[in-house]
Amino acid sequence: MKEYLSLSETAEIVGKSKETLRRWDNDGVLNAVREPGSNYRVYRKTDIQLFMGELLDENFQTPVSNVVEPKKEYSVLELFAGAGGLAVGMEKAGLKCVALNEIDKWACQTLRNNRPNWNVLEGDIKNFDFKDYRNSVDVVTGGFPCQAFSYAGKKLGLNDARGTLFYEFARVVQEVQPLICIGENVRGLLSHEKGQTLEGMKSILDEIGYKVVPVEVLKAIHYRVPQKRERLFLVGIRKDINIDYQYPTPHKKVYNLKDALKKGELYNKKVPKSEGAKYPEYKKQILDLIPPKGYWRDLPLDLQKEYMGGSFYLGGGKTGMARRIGWDEPSLTLTCSPAQKQTERCHPDETRPFTVREYARIQTFPDEWEFAGSTSQQYKQIGNAVPCNLGQEVGYSVIKFLNSYYLSLSKPK
Numbered sequence: 001m002k003e004y005l006s007l008s009e010t011a012e013i014v015g016k017s018k019e020t021l022r023r024w025d026n027d028g029v030l031n032a033v034r035e036p037g038s039n040y041r042v043y044r045k046t047d048i049q050l051f052m053g054e055l056l057d058e059n060f061q062t063p064v065s066n067v068v069e070p071k072k073e074y075s076v077l078e079l080f081a082g083a084g085g086l087a088v089g090m091e092k093a094g095l096k097c098v099a100l101n102e103i104d105k106w107a108c109q110t111l112r113n114n115r116p117n118w119n120v121l122e123g124d125i126k127n128f129d130f131k132d133y134r135n136s137v138d139v140v141t142g143g144f145p146c147q148a149f150s151y152a153g154k155k156l157g158l159n160d161a162r163g164t165l166f167y168e169f170a171r172v173v174q175e176v177q178p179l180i181c182i183g184e185n186v187r188g189l190l191s192h193e194k195g196q197t198l199e200g201m202k203s204i205l206d207e208i209g210y211k212v213v214p215v216e217v218l219k220a221i222h223y224r225v226p227q228k229r230e231r232l233f234l235v236g237i238r239k240d241i242n243i244d245y246q247y248p249t250p251h252k253k254v255y256n257l258k259d260a261l262k263k264g265e266l267y268n269k270k271v272p273k274s275e276g277a278k279y280p281e282y283k284k285q286i287l288d289l290i291p292p293k294g295y296w297r298d299l300p301l302d303l304q305k306e307y308m309g310g311s312f313y314l315g316g317g318k319t320g321m322a323r324r325i326g327w328d329e330p331s332l333t334l335t336c337s338p339a340q341k342q343t344e345r346c347h348p349d350e351t352r353p354f355t356v357r358e359y360a361r362i363q364t365f366p367d368e369w370e371f372a373g374s375t376s377q378q379y380k381q382i383g384n385a386v387p388c389n390l391g392q393e394v395g396y397s398v399i400k401f402l403n404s405y406y407l408s409l410s411k412p413k
């Protein structure tokens, strides 16, 4: 590791945004020094280590628990269910999946193979009518793929989103009238069309009778997931309900790759063997030169230029390129294909991508959860998922909300 790290590199290591780091510098939480000439903020390696050490000590002082028992059986309708990352998490928290919709035949096969009793509705959501579930489902969840819709600066109604998958999500919520609905998406939705797509979605939920809780992006590393993945949550509460929803409290303990692949607190045995993708020969030769926790900057300068091509001159950290993960850090976000250009996440000891079962562990799927289809179909299903442990923690927050709601019904007015 170099003596000084850039703002982006430090943000990556500390797991915070550059804005937070600038604020922390101003507030004296983590001080940067100015690079002579450019005057850019850079960080002393020793300062970061000291800072991370302090965080680690704090990890063990106040453990957090979001666990809560459901007071009755609560039901979930899961849309855009994929291979079931969120659904498995909800089930682990204690919620019951009454039906799941998904268009991809391999993902549906995965759901059916693992849970023969789940009602898997295979096909395009547009072709399903959910009126039979009206007033009989507590929660509707869905990771709708993000699409733009035209926005003329006015408040949007449901019909303005017609033709998009968010429209379908909102249409089902309107048909089913759950007590709470939870949309999940990528952080990029915050800035999609300069924030207007998200504003439109909030306005539509409002129009169909749901109060929108302030949107949050949850970091999976704070919810027992050994991966720096983020997920945006869009939560709506039916307007006749006067109960607050609270996001799950972040845990202080951060798990790393060792916790994912070896025996420890997350799993009681090492990761099972399985199939996996391989790197093409040239990429393998490049990655052979990278140490654990290293990336393209660890190559000799001529190879940096050769491997990065035009990107070499573009600036920015690009710390995800030609990256080898270390045992003592969380994995970077897994993508839908593990040998994909520009997002290599190489195994710490061997020069290869993570296997299917290693991928599943990093997403905190149980070892028993099997994926259907070819190896690349399996990677895709896993890479698309909400990490199960994050889903479980969100599940507890939903149970807490539902317990309070049903308790309020039984109290005399």
Ligand SMILES: C[S@@+](CC[C@H](N)C(=O)[O-])C[C@H]1O[C@@H](n2cnc3c(N)ncnc32)[C@H](O)[C@@H]1O
Binding pocket: 080, 081, 082, 083, 084, 085, 086, 087, 101, 102, 103, 104, 107, 123, 124, 125, 126, 142, 143, 144, 145, 165, 384, 385, 386, 387
């Ligand atoms: C981000 S993934 C959801 C992942 C899932 N929540 C999980 O945790 O595993 C989005 C899913 O939406 C599905 N999808 C896309 N278009 C669809 C449509 N028109 N009808 C139903 N499902 C659709 C995709 O096949 C994909 O599996």
